[in-house]
Amino acid sequence: MSALEIADTTVAGPEEALALAVAQALRGTRGANPLVGAIITASDGRVLASGFHRGRGTAHAEVEALAGFNRFKASNATSRIDPADTTLWITLEPCDHTGTTGPCTEAILASGIRTVRYAVADPTGPDGGGAARLRSAGLDVAQVDAEQVCGSGAADLNRRWMLARDSGRPFVTAHLAQSLDGRVAAADGTSQWITGPESRRHAHRVRSRVDAIVVGTGTVLADNPRLTARDEDGHDLPRQPVPVVQGRRAVPAGAALRGGASWLHVQSHEPQLVLDQLNTGYLAEGTTVSTAWPHGGTSLGHVLIEGGPTVLSSWMGAGLVDELFLYQAPLVLGSGPSGLDLPQHTTLSHALRLTLDAAENGAISRLGDDVLLHYAAP
């Protein structure tokens, strides 16, 4: 069974149905929202439609699957599938909440589907658990057996995302461009460019997904970055992250990142303190904020740790990096600083163990002459 192609697929039971929904979910990108996949099956197990969540502001997985189901019905009008004879399988309990999209419960009720199976319960999430709502409307709604959930991989899909949410903090992505010997600059500090244009383009797309982008004062002083998300022609993408500077030194009056609509400076080296600022919008002493800072009082869903090595290492060492994009160039620098420096980790058993992340259609990809490795914290 192909992970992506559902045409002419038939599932034999709940574990297989969920595995297919998980494969759909993994086509999405990690971030402010969880990865979710859904499929709709006929009574004989034939897969009629599928969907996955592409990221904040886009349709939820079950809504995408329902749209696919409508297309299926339209193109198979003569076979007259009754929605009441189908089952909707979802990797996560559907929401009952109006956010940037309407509640999935309403869409499910409107579809005529009467049987819903989901893997992971989410009654306490900000989007509210929809199972009770659907049940009260008379639908047959059940959470699938734990063993089948684990067998399908559904339990692992959003482990780290849920940890972040339960900790009341945003999902944290980091990225790092290094030589194959793990260095981010030569001994004399030269570092433009270690990786190639394809890697930089990917990094800008990641920037455009996040709410905030964190750099250290050292990076501001050394590179004076704008920290905008740009396309390959250098034009700003429609969605821009808010630059956040971490560290005690002042942000120079002429710093390029001051040119954006808003920015924040948290005068601390402590990732948790930076998170608290981003999360609460409470402006502690030592926090400089631009007048246009848009997030006061609201929490952010997705933060990107841009660097430099000191900042990235502090977040990694604090266990606050949920996923890492590692761009590795086919270069041996031979000397110069590492991208990750955790002197307190002195022996092999102290090593931080990540896992290759199957999201975004696979952990390993080639970007021009570089390799992109996508790691998730376990």
Add this chain to the structure above:
Amino acid sequence: MSALEIADTTVAGPEEALALAVAQALRGTRGANPLVGAIITASDGRVLASGFHRGRGTAHAEVEALAGFNRFKASNATSRIDPADTTLWITLEPCDHTGTTGPCTEAILASGIRTVRYAVADPTGPDGGGAARLRSAGLDVAQVDAEQVCGSGAADLNRRWMLARDSGRPFVTAHLAQSLDGRVAAADGTSQWITGPESRRHAHRVRSRVDAIVVGTGTVLADNPRLTARDEDGHDLPRQPVPVVQGRRAVPAGAALRGGASWLHVQSHEPQLVLDQLNTGYLAEGTTVSTAWPHGGTSLGHVLIEGGPTVLSSWMGAGLVDELFLYQAPLVLGSGPSGLDLPQHTTLSHALRLTLDAAENGAISRLGDDVLLHYAAP
């Protein structure tokens, strides 16, 4: 056109025919012999058979293609293809030399094929150029146009291998097992195991391909390795490399590598001097050799640089590493030594640029939780 599947493939011209032969060649492993691929086409461009060279001691690519052609003829007996109507395309000029296998020229002459096209000339190689021999037997033999050779990638297949041969030295492979932050041990020296069992198994298969395996005295003193090629149960594989120790310190009387049939100690830090010893078998002052050293007076075809970092860095810095297998574990060590340390390279323009190597069916593969990146020196 799939790179590997030749069934029902038709080629439109020389560049396409060679590209298919190149794709075959890239299925082989680099080492003592060059990568070579071959295909046999009918007069209408239909591909009837293909072959590639799997490594020393196995059939040459053209002989494998001819065997495939015989199987094709046997299973298509009614269609009666006349060998004289077919063309043999080879990425490298066929040999006219009896080595561990017979000369390819004889096999071609025996096949009845009358038209031979090859990409890269090899009249000066140890296996002798076979084009003249075939021509003198009346065959239509020609080297394909340089533009088509380059378009197909045939010119790049063995660039580095030819450089090694022209320098009168073996082909040099290195391997390196590191954390994702480019470290080979923790700060306290612990390093067993950074990579997982699948990576170690691959590394042992690489060991079993080579003639000699080079380590530094530091590795001998710290780890006391046997340096044998072993299967997953720990049993020695049939083919074993000769351990070579590089460095000034003495090899202890009880060193495990003394347990093998032969070994060599070259009391120098200079890769070129080590190569000279391996190449000529001339035992310079300062060279210790076991009584059973089998290679006196004959040159070695393939050498593996095992480590540690000082040894690997010295070979890399000297420009003497032809290919690198990089096993990268999903670990952040955070402190500890890098696998490659070239303090003389101080700025980005001094970086050594490798390329992802398409040989062995691709540059990037997953080995359990690790990633294997295969790099070639350009």
